[in-house]
Structures are given as structure tokens and as C-alpha cells.
Amino acid sequence: xxxxxxxxxxxxxxxxxxxxxxxPLKRLSVWKWMRDxxxxxxxxxxxxxxxxxxxxAVHPHGILAQGAWxxxxxxxxxxxxxxxxxxxxxxxxTPHFRxxxxxxxxxxxxxxxxxxxxxxxLLARGQSIVLTVGGARESLYAKPGxxxxxxxxxxxxxxxxxxxxxxxxxxxxxxxxxxxDTVLTDPASVWGRIQRYFLTVWGVTLPDFKGRGIFFxxxxxxxxxxxxxxxxxxxxLHVQKFExxxxxxxxxxxxxSVHSQYKKALLDLWEVHKxxxxxxxxxxxxxx
Numbered sequence: 001x002x003x004x005x006x007x008x009x010x011x012x013x014x015x016x017x018x019x020x021x022x023x024p025l026k027r028l029s030v031w032k033w034m035r036d037x038x039x040x041x042x043x044x045x046x047x048x049x050x051x052x053x054x055x056x057a058v059h060p061h062g063i064l065a066q067g068a069w070x071x072x073x074x075x076x077x078x079x080x081x082x083x084x085x086x087x088x089x090x091x092x093x094t095p096h097f098r099x100x101x102x103x104x105x106x107x108x109x110x111x112x113x114x115x116x117x118x119x120x121x122l123l124a125r126g127q128s129i130v131l132t133v134g135g136a137r138e139s140l141y142a143k144p145g146x147x148x149x150x151x152x153x154x155x156x157x158x159x160x161x162x163x164x165x166x167x168x169x170x171x172x173x174x175x176x177x178x179x180x181d182t183v184l185t186d187p188a189s190v191w192g193r194i195q196r197y198f199l200t201v202w203g204v205t206l207p208d209f210k211g212r213g214i215f216f217x218x219x220x221x222x223x224x225x226x227x228x229x230x231x232x233x234x235x236x237l238h239v240q241k242f243e244x245x246x247x248x249x250x251x252x253x254x255x256x257s258v259h260s261q262y263k264k265a266l267l268d269l270w271e272v273h274k275x276x277x278x279x280x281x282x283x284x285x286x287x288x
Contacts, residue, residue, distance in 0.1 A: 004100065005100065008097075008098055008100065008103060009098070013094065013097065013113070015097070015103075015107060016094065016097035016103075016106075016107070016112055016113040016118070017112060017113055017115065017117065017118040017121060017122075018112075019089050019110070019112050019118075019122050019125075019127055021107040021108060021110065022108070023108060023109055023110030024108060025105070025108040025109050026073065026074045026075045026109055026110060027074075027075050028074070031070065031074035031075070031076035032076050034066075034070060034076065035070055035076040035077060037226055038175070038179070038224075038226055038227060038228055038229045039228060039229070040067065040070050040071075040076070040077055040228070040229040040230070040231065041077055041229075041230055041231070042071050042077035042078060042079060042082060042231045042232075042233060043230060043231065043232045043233065043273075044082045044083070044233055045232065045233060045234055045235055045269070046233075046234070046235035046236065047083075048083050048086050048169070048236060050083070050084065050085025050086050051085075051126075052126075052166075052167055052236075053122075053123045053124075053125075053126050053127060053128050053129075053164065053165075053166040053167070054086065054088070054128040054129075054166060054167050054168075054169050054236060055119075055123065055128070055129055055131065055157060055160060055161050055166045055167070055168050055169065056072065056088055056128065056129070056130040056131070056169045056171050056233070057131055057133045057157055057168060057169065057170055057171060057262075058071070058072070058130060058131065058132050058133070058171040058172075058173060058231075059132075059133065059134060059147075059149050059151070059170070059171065059172055059173070059266065060134055060138055060142065060147055060148075060149055060173065060176050060177055061132045061133075061134040061135060061136070061138040061139050061142070061150075061176075062138075062139065062142045062173070062176035062177050062179065062180075063139050063142050063179070063180050063182065063207055063209050064139075064224075065132045065176075066176065066179065066224065066229070067173030067175070067176045067229050067231050068090065068130065068132050068171075068173060068231075069090065070229070070231070071171070071173070071231040071233075072088050072090045072130040073090035073109045073110070073111055073130075074109070077231060082233075083233075086128055087110075087127060087128065088127075088128040088129060088130045089110055089111065089112045089122055089127060089128065089129050089130065090109065090110065090111045090112075090130045091111070091112055091113065091114040091118070091119070091129055091130060091131055092106065092111055092113065092114060093113065093114060093203050093204065094113040094114070094115055095203065096113075097113055112129070114131065116156065116160065119131075119157075119160045120160060120163055120164055123160065123161075123164035123166040124164050128166075129166075131157055133149075133150075133151060133154050133157055134149055134150040134151065134154070135150070135203075136199055136203060136204050136205045137150050137199055137205070138150040139205060139207045140184070140185070140195060140199075140205060140207055141184070141288065142176075142177045142180070142182055142207065142209075143177060143182050143184055144177060144178045144180075144181065144182070145177075145178070145279075145280060145283060146177060146283065146286075147177060147270075147283060147284070147285050147286065148286045148288050149285065149286065149287055149288065150288055151263065151266075151287045151288075152287045152288060155255050155256075155259050158255050158258050158259045158262065159246050159255055161239045161258070162239055162240075162241065162242040162246060162251075162254060162255065162258060163241070163242065163246055164241065165239060165240065165241030166239065167236035167237060167238045167239060168236065168237040168239060168258075168262055168265075169233060169234060169235075169236045169237070170234040170237070170262065170265050170266040170269050171231060171232065171233050171234065172231075172232045172234075172266070172269055172270060172273070173229060173230075173231050173232075174229065174230040174231075174232065174273065174274075174277035174278060175227050175228055175229040175230060175277070176229065178225070178227045179211065179224035179225050179227050179229070180209040180210065180211045180224055180225070181209065181210050181211070182207060182208060182209045183208035183209075184208075185207075185208060191208075194206070195207070210222075211223050211224045211225055212224070212225060228277075230273075230276075230277045232269060232273050232277070234265060234266070234269040235265070237258075237261060237262055237265050239258060242254060263287065266285075267285060270285045
């Protein structure tokens, strides 16, 4: 065990950024059972050229990003058949790859860490990546019947796309915020400060949520509700590689421009599909 822990400490970061591990666990039957439980499906709205790298940005994060996981970290919703030749790597926080056994579980699903150098490295090699852009902070805004996206100041993914020339693909997981009942905590309260402390220090947080009881333990309300989940993959927003300094005035103006284009593409995708996949088509998509 000590040798294993030493190995994780010394080489965990390298394995998490390489994207070279085989991913046999993506085809596990358990993911098909999970898909059928909700049920969940992926909807293709445009073809993707397999010779290009893509940055799939999935919204909303929800409590556990289950739509993003099912859609991109597993083959349960038929991603390989819908987009032949495109092999996306789902990205998550680096500390997960220093956790014994969780590390191998993730790597065998083709998952990599979400550090910027990993994103740039994978895209530069022609591979594709998947980010839940709102991250853990967005989970604090997850509430049934609402879609509040932490996106207004999230521009790192746009910078990565510009540095590598990767195409941005907006993805909306309709139903993600409805699979758990949640309580939105006042940020000024004691519990709200604890949530944001964990978010700042560890990159994860502790949202208040509950679902159904698990098997013979009805008091452990961790199982999500069986709410239809529809993962709509939009058309790619092709981005021209920026050869200059992305932090220069010119670079920042370009980032702002592409970010605005991306938000418009996301809103357009929402407007086209909300009547089909939402119980209340009047639900507003808000950027915070």
C-alpha cells in the first residue's frame, strides 16, 4: 500500500494529464442501467469533423454533473455512434487523481484532470475535452425548475480554445437541475460561509440536496429522482488560433468577443430545444 501511495504521489499528475490510458469502463452495463433509470439520451444537432479538436462545454453542472458523466465519460448515450472518430476526455479536479482507487476508476474511463496545461496539451495533440464550465460553484445554484449558469466571468475555457484553435461546442443537459431537491443557502449564513470555504480551499463544496432513499435505507436520500435527462449537443463554434499573447489587450478583446459569441450560441440552443425538453418552457436561462 505504501508503494502504491508513493506511486500516486510521484506519478499521479502525469497519468492524469496524458490521456493515454485505455477506457474499457466506459462500456460497463451499469452505465446503461443508469441511462435507462432516468432515462437519459443524447441529441445531436450537427455533425462534427473528427479531424478537429473540440472543447465540449456542458451546462448546467447540477449537483453531481450526471448528464455530463453519462454523455461523455461513458458510452451509454451512444456518443461513439453519434460522433464517430471523436474521442472526448471528460475532465475533473486534480485532487481526485491523488485519491487511492478513485484515480484508477477515473483513468479507466478516459478521464483527465482539468488543469490548464492538460487542456492545452490534449487539444494541441488533436484530442477533445469536456468541461462542466460552471464547476462546483454552479452546484450551489442548482434548483429544480431553474437554470442559473456561472458563466458571466468564466472565460478560461475560451482562452484555451483560442490558444489551441479548438472548436467550442455548447452542450445543455436538460433535466440536470431537477434530479435532486435542493436548498439554496444564504451566502452570509454560517453554512453558506462553510460551503464557500470548501470551494475556495479545495475546489469542491457541500450543496444541500436530497433525493430518493437507497434500497433498504430510505433515510439515506442520495438516489436521484427518475427525471428525463436530455443532453443536447450544439453546433461547433469554430475558433481561429490566436498566435499572440492571450493576456495582451488584443488578446483580452478577442476573448471577450468569442465569449459573447459563445453565450449567444448557448442561448440559441436553449431557445430551440426548451419547449421540447422542459416541463415549463417559460424557464429562463440566466448567466451569473
